[in-house]
Amino acid sequence: MYTCFSPRTSARGDDLMWADVPTPSLIAGYVVSELKVAFLIGLRVFLPFVIIDMLVATVLTSMGMLMLPPVLISLPLKLLLFVLADGWHLVVGTLLTSLGYA
Template identity: 55%
Template structure:
């Protein structure tokens, strides 16, 4: 009873102690701007916060992350191991492989845009322009001509004469579409050997009259064994990295 009373007194005295010490408070409000520069600064802050909220999606959609995570997900589905490896492992491995593949591009952005901007050698607009050049070059090296032409036709824009005439609003969706197409092509090739094992096991079980036994229970150890014997993870990761070359 004494302990409960002591705790209650502490909780009651905390606000009084904080008031006596003069702790700072935070207030939010909307005031009237006296100069146009204040409005411009507020709009810039709002734009930066908006960009930061969608920055992860922009970063993932303009790199090789899409292809990598889809192919690794296909590997798990083809093996039939349900949640092994888990989603966290698949996404984490995809992120680190993305950083590994995009390292030359990121280094080029750092040397040509970020460092000169931090050293006040170029302006903010020039830094943004220089940073986009390596990213555009990477996406152009991976995008398919048919996908790019499809987006140009949909946008009803004039036929571009060179790469500089293609805007990011057209390039990024075409790049993502190409990544999805390549990922599903690689996923199909991954499914073929495991599908053959499932068919062989299902045929043997039917021939033995064991139709009530699910074939996936029998084929799963054989698929894992095959994947381990051929060093499957090294083959998949090596093929993924080389596909960006």
């Protein structure tokens, strides 16, 4: 992105090396890319949990069980989903891919 917005010496931006890019720009680019990965991981983990919460609350309300807290039913379902979907592999794999190790 730095090569798109920085002033160039030639018509093409191919001659720009890592040493030519200022360190604050590199740090800002790294932070932005890590924030993007963090939001993607959060979305992939959080969205199914919200859907489970909504489904459990809807089912409990339709059955007339208003005094039973939905967390009592949804927490084991969330843990089961996380384990069955291999959640740790998803989280760690996404982190390692973002860092370039995998």
